[in-house]
Amino acid sequence: MKKVELLAPAGNLEKLKMAVVYGADAVYLAGTKFGLRASAGNFTYEDLQEGVKFAHDRGKKVYITMNIFPHNEDIKGMPEFIKRVSSIGVDAIILSDPGVFSLVKETAPHMKIHLSTQANNTNWLSAKFWYENGIKRIVLARELSLKEIKEIRDKLPEDLELEIFIHGAMCISYSGRCLLSNYMAYRDSNRGLCAHPCRWKYYLMEEKRPGEYYPVMEDERGTFIFNSKDLCMIEHIPDIINSGVTSLKIEGRMKSSFYVATVVKAYREAIDAYYRDKDNYVFDKKWLEEVSKASHREYTTGFYKNKTTSEDQIYHTSSYIREYEFLGVVKDFDEETGIATIEQRNRMHVGDEIEVVNPVGDYFVQKIESMRNIDNEEITVAPHPQMTVYMPLKQKALKYAMLRKKSE
Incomplete structure (x- = not known):
């Protein structure tokens, strides 16, 4: 069994270095354009050159995100950007749009292409279509169970890689395709500017009683009706690996260096312990304690074990736990x-x-x-x-x- 990849977020150059040093096999990041985290520090060409060299010198990989849903104006500058990141030596481009896909194939034909979770890939037939058109890795939708993932793996060619999220914030919208931010704050989440309205507090107002706000639930604090718990799969490493996926992804390009290093180190230790002795692997509670020392919301296993319920939401606060x-x-x-x-x-x-x-x-x-x-x-x-x-x-x-x- 080929060892699974541990993939970490890198919101800036320091976070890249911390992720690599603390045990990530690869990092994903964005340039100053075309990624879905426009508010992250992100990378200038000079930072990207240094980051790629730092990672490659240590045998690690760097993937760059171009996974926005571009409008016409967003296409401007893309060919030049693709050429430059290709010349720097990034290992793959992550994208979701067919037009961007065709542009990368035309501009950098030898570049590996990963299909973003934004493309909502939830079945083996869709994955097979993308594979036959040149995609090397599918980042599966978050809405799949481990059982579904294993079935997808069994029906696909062995050289098509599958990637899943294992830790971090969950989006209320299907695989992150959200229009709520654009509607309420005029910030397009599908172009990297999400205002996170799913974390806001909501009340009910009757049209003939303007200014009178009622809690949506019988709770004097109001309610955060869209506010999901954070994903955490560190207690389920054997199940994840045995589903047949290639890469385990940690969410968090907006998080701190401390978060990145802490979470990466805990998952690195858990994964390595499993591979050292699969038959006698025992989960160590210290790994859960460690990821809980980074800022987080209450944890959930998302869709992996069963369909989500009301227990996977947090209704009383949108604040992080920072201990x-x-x-x-x-x-x-x-x-x-x-x-x-x-x-x-x-x-x-x-x-x-x-x-x-x-x-x-x-x-x-x-x-x-x-x-x-x-x-x-x-x-x-x-x-x-x-x-x-x-x-x-x-x-x-x-x-x-x-x-x-x-x-x-």
């Missing part, structure tokens, strides 16, 4: 002195109990005993974003290790 704070990233560690050079991300104080998370292996816990700033002055608090801090650590910290603490 841990991301404090900083280790840029260097002097093994002789035990001093780490840290780029601060959130305020930290002398006396804070922190967890130091290396890209590989277990985290360790200690208190911050002292800190110095870039001028070698002793400080009791690191208050400035991305300031350089020197701090003694009790154990070795690798480059890109993260510091975190439990929220107060």
